[in-house]
Structure formats: structure tokens, C-alpha cells
Amino acid sequence: MKNNSLNGLLPDSLGNLVDLRILVLSHNKFSGEVPDLRGLTNLQVLELGGNSLGPEFPRIPHRIISIVLRENKFTNGLPQELHSFYQLQKLDIALNRFVGPFPTSILSLPSITHLDINGNRFTGLLSEDLACNPGFQFVDLSANLLTGKLPECLVSSKARNVVYDGNCLTTNDGNEIKNQKPISFCRTEALAVGIVPRTHKTSKxxxxxxxxxxxxxxxxxxxxxxxxxxxxxxxxxxxxxxxxxxxxxxxxxxxxxxxxxxxxxxxxxxxxxxxxxxxxxxxxxxxxxxxxxxxxxxxxxxxxxxxxxxxxxxxxxxxxxxxxxxxxxxxxxxxxxxxxxxxxxxxxxxxxxxxxxxxxxxxxxxxxxxxxxxxxIPNGTLRDWISGRDGGETLSWSRRIAAAIGIVKGIQFLHTGILPRVFSGSLKITDVLLDQSFVAKISCYNLPFLAENIEKDGVQSYFKSFKEPNRVKTRHPEKVDVYDFGVILLEIISGRPICTQKEVECLKEEFQSRMIADDGSMREMVDPIVRDRCSDQSLMTMMEVCIKCLVDDPGERPSVEDMLWNLQFAAQVQDAWNSSHGSPVSSSQPAIRQ
Missing domain, CATH: 3.30.200.20 (Phosphorylase Kinase; domain 1)
Incomplete structure (x- = not known):
């Protein structure tokens, strides 16, 4: 129905045409908001250009292939869910009034080949290392308020047209690009378009x-x-x-x-x-x-x-x-x-x-x-559920092993699952939180990127930790986290709050002596609440992992993978023990302190 003189508001009944695949209403005189089209699960093409629609971006199904909204009156930002439109091939929103940050995730959508955001007021800092879909054929970022460096993926793109004039971009070596405005212009304009209207008195x-x-x-x-x-x-x-x-x-x-x-x-x-x-x-x-x-x-x-x-x-x-x-x-x-x-x-x-x-x-x-x-995270810290609640609930032995496994998996991700790798260096049991399903979550990664930018005395309080041998001198930063995990295991096993390095050393020596004695006395080191609910083999495995993590020489401490393997073994043998002994305490529920 394009290229007519149809006017007025788009009817809500458009959202009921569930079998509709293509909706083209371009170059008419429609105004107002676009009806909710999310129920049109078969919709592949939506073309509404050349009207006076807006201000909200249309609510449309995620499987859409082509969106053309150019030359309208859309004024707000783009919706968050746009980055999940994995089948989207064409997005043309040029010559509108869109404001706010440009979601660069659009550049790397798996199917996108045509992108036109020309003539809006998008802000944001671009980076030369942004990822782009290698299948791009057309990209127009011109006449916005983008700053930063031109993405290398666009410079080297095979797209027939890549246009970015009228922004405030620089080259990857910091030099000015032709047909760009000074960065001060974009900053000033960003302030102008970013004013948030208030209906109440401005607060401090x-x-x-x-x-x-x-x-x-x-x-x-x-x-x-x-x-x-x-x-x-x-x-x-x-x-x-x-x-x-x-x-x-x-x-x-x-x-x-x-x-x-x-x-x-x-x-x-x-x-x-x-x-x-x-x-x-x-x-x-x-x-x-x-x-x-x-x-x-x-x-x-x-x-x-x-x-x-x-x-x-x-x-x-x-x-x-x-x-x-x-x-x-x-x-x-x-x-x-x-x-x-x-x-x-x-x-x-x-x-x-x-x-x-x-x-x-x-x-x-x-x-x-x-x-x-x-x-x-609503359930507080791991310490709260082990040694911090007098007369309250505490975790079963199986759930303690599960928490330990969760901590190690979190550490493993920080060490090996992301680049650059992250080493905490001060992990404590109070940094481990439990969600409503008692899943352990590390809340403190001690990532020092802001350490240089806050007051020194404030930083010091954030970085307190147990000062095990060679913490400062070690060439194995990942093994510092291994040591800290060993301290957490001490508390998980013993049920005692550990707050000083002296307590760590004393408890470590006592663990070692009981294990060497091999007379069954090691069970006396276990939290009395769960002492009779853990198998010998799972207890021995947990204590061995704990002692190895606390070795003075960082190079002799186990790898994260070794810790994970042994803890999972401890969980398996404990589950088998629970089944054979008809344990009344489910591994997925906390035990009740009597």
C-alpha cells in the first residue's frame, strides 16, 4: 500500500494479521505510534518509510528480516532487544530523530548486510576493535554524534559503500578524518540532546x-x-x-x-x-x-x-x-x-x-x-550459611561441595574463559553469595582497573586479604586465587569463621596432622552439624584439595582444572553415599542446625 495518500493512525487490528509476511506502508501520511506487531510471528518485511510515525520504535517480532523506518518522527532510543534480531538483514532508520547511544552490537548481528542510521542524533564512543558482520554491503553512519575511532572492521570492509561523514571520529592513530566535526561539537550536542526532563525539584x-x-x-x-x-x-x-x-x-x-x-x-x-x-x-x-x-x-x-x-x-x-x-x-x-x-x-x-x-x-x-x-543476590554470603548463623540454618555437606565447585567454576571462567584473563588476588568467603537456589556466585573479582583512579586510602580497604607466602613475589598470579580458595575450603569443612592468617596456619597444620595420623580423627575437624552426614572418601578428597591449595610454594599448588575434577569426584561419591545411607537431607536443600 505504498505511495498513496493514506493518513491518520495505523489501526491496532494490524497486530491481528497473524499470517502477514510483508507489510509495506511507505510514503503515505500516517502518523502516531505503530501498533504492537509482536504477534505477527511470520512477519519478515516491515517498510514504513516516508510517514510521520513515532516516537517509539515499533514493537516487532524477533525473526524479522528487513526494517525500513527512514524519514519518520521516531525520537527515542533503540530497544535493547534489537541485538537479538539474529535474522535481521536490513535496518534503515535514516533521517529520523533518534537520540541516545548507538548499540554497536547491531554491527555484529549474524545476518546484517545493510545498515543506515544517517541523519539522527546517536551518541557513543566507537572503538577500532569493534566486530562487524563480514557480509556487510552497505553501512551509513553519517551525520550523527559518534566519537572515538573508526572501527577497523569498517575500514577493511568489502561493503560497496561505507559512509561516516559528519561525526567526530578519528583514525586509529588519533588523527582527524576528513569531513568530521571537532569532538567538542559532538560533546556539546550530546549534552543538548541528552537532557532528561524533570517534574520534580532537582536533588543533590x-x-x-x-x-x-x-x-x-x-x-x-x-x-x-x-x-x-x-x-x-x-x-x-x-x-x-x-x-x-x-x-x-x-x-x-x-x-x-x-x-x-x-x-x-x-x-x-x-x-x-x-x-x-x-x-x-x-x-x-x-x-x-x-x-x-x-x-x-x-x-x-x-x-x-x-x-x-x-x-x-x-x-x-x-x-x-x-x-x-x-x-x-x-x-x-x-x-x-x-x-x-x-x-x-x-x-x-x-x-x-x-x-x-x-x-x-x-x-x-x-x-x-x-x-x-x-x-x-538475596541469600547473603556463603559464610552466613556455614559459620555465621548461631542457631540458624546451615548448608548440608553435599551443598557445601556444590558451593565449592561453583566457586572453582567461577574462578576458571575468570582465568581462562575470557580475555584478558582476570585474577582476583583477594577472594574471601564473604565475597561468595548464594542465590535463591543456593548457587554460589563470586561477587568480588578485585579487578584493579579503577584502583588508580580512587583515593589510595580507599583502595587499601578493598584489597585486604590473607597474606600467604609469596603473594607479592609470585610469578603464578592464578595460584594466588588457588590459595584463597584453600582458605575458603578450610571454613567450609570446619564450620569455623577464619579471620586471620594465624588461624589459617594453625588449622592447616591440624588438618595435616589428622590426615597423616589416619586414625579417623580427621572427622573431628569437620563442622559438627554435618560431621555424621559426609562420607569418608568425600571428606578425604575435600581435605586433600584444601591442603594442596595452601602449599607455600605457588608452583606446587594444583591447577583450577585439577581442583574442579577432584571436587566433582567428591560430589559423586557423596551422592552415592547419600543414596546408600538414605540420607534425610537432600543435597539441594540446606540442613537445619539443631
């Missing part, structure tokens, strides 16, 4: 500028600092009311990462872990989620730089919101690649980041605070 939280990042990341360079229950800082600003800058963080793995990483599975490649996509949060969203950062939502503080709040998003889900106070003179570009790494730390046994936003001063555009939003 809004007196500094906020820079937002969006879904995902491509290049995993630099090492990041992520501490779920440890980082958040407050700093009142004397600057003018904030304006919003929306910054870009991409959401897919680079081809080099996928080829080099040893354990990146298909699930990780597709990012389908059942966790919401990483995206930007506005300060208004965080204020609303925490009722203005009300004290009733405050969860904890560490030192003078870390605060944590619990928030509830509009969809009803709970999140943990933290903030890190930064030194001045650091722009959002300083942190972009590190945020990309944070966005990729997705694993069943890691507490995952859901998004972030920057806050910065308008006078020099330096970052004042970095907000990080994480999934909220």
Missing part, C-alpha cells in the same frame, strides 16, 4: 553531569574493578544542574576474543544466560529504584569510598546499586573499555553487572562517580 544527586553507557562491549582490554558489596562513594557537587551524556559500550565479543578464549561456550557467545542485557541506567532510574537513595535502601558501606543500595526497577526486579568515587581529570573514555569487560563477565557462578552510568562535572567533563548496577 543531580548536580553533576551524568554520562551513560549502553548494552554490551566488544573489546575486552584493560582490567576492571568490580566489587559487588564493596564499592560506592558519595560526593556532593557544587556544579550546575546535571545534563545527560549517553556513552557507548558495545555488547558482543570480538572475533579475536572468540577465537582465542579457551572456554567461551556457545551460550556465552550468544549471551543467553537468562540475565537481562547489559545496558545504560539514567540517574533518574536509579533514584526512582532507591526512592532517592533513601536510607531504608542502604545495604552497607566499606571505608570512605564504598556504599551499596538495594533498588527495585520498574519491572519489579531487585538490583544492587553501587558507586565508586573517582579522582578528577578522568573522562568517560578512560573507563569505556573497562566497562566493556565488566559487561562481559557473565557466568552462572559470577554476580553479573546489569549496567552502569557515569556522573561527571560539567566544568571539565571529568568523571565524579561511577554507578554500577548488579543482579541482587
Amino acid at each position: 544527586w543531580s548536580k553533576v553531569a551524568l554520562a551513560l553507557g549502553i548494552t554490551g562491549g566488544i573489546l575486552l582490554i584493560g582490567v576492571a574493578f568490580l566489587i559487588l558489596w564493596r564499592v560506592h562513594g558519595k560526593k556532593g557537587s557544587k556544579k550546575p544542574p546535571a545534563r545527560v551524556i549517553e556513552d557507548n559500550v558495545s555488547s558482543s565479543y570480538s572475533s579475536k576474543l572468540l577465537s582465542d578464549a579457551r572456554y567461551v561456550t556457545r551460550v556465552m557467545k550468544l549471551g543467553t544466560l537468562g540475565i537481562p542485557a547489559y545496558h545504560a541506567f539514567s540517574l533518574e532510574e536509579l533514584e526512582e529504584a532507591t526512592n532517592g537513595f533513601n536510607t531504608s535502601t542502604f545495604l552497607g558501606e566499606l571505608g570512605s569510598h564504598g556504599q551499596l543500595y538495594r533498588g527495585r526497577l520498574k519491572d519489579g526486579s531487585y538490583v544492587a546499586i553501587q558507586c565508586l568515587k573517582m579522582k578528577r581529570n578522568h573522562s568517560t573514555q578512560t573507563f569505556t573499555r573497562h566497562i566493556e569487560l565488566i559487561s562481559k563477565l557473565r557466568h552462572q557462578h559470577l554476580v553479573s553487572a546489569l549496567g552502569h552510568c557515569f556522573e561527571f562535572y560539567l566544568d571539565d567533563s571529568s568523571v565524579s562517580r561511577l554507578f554500577l548496577v548488579f543482579e541482587y
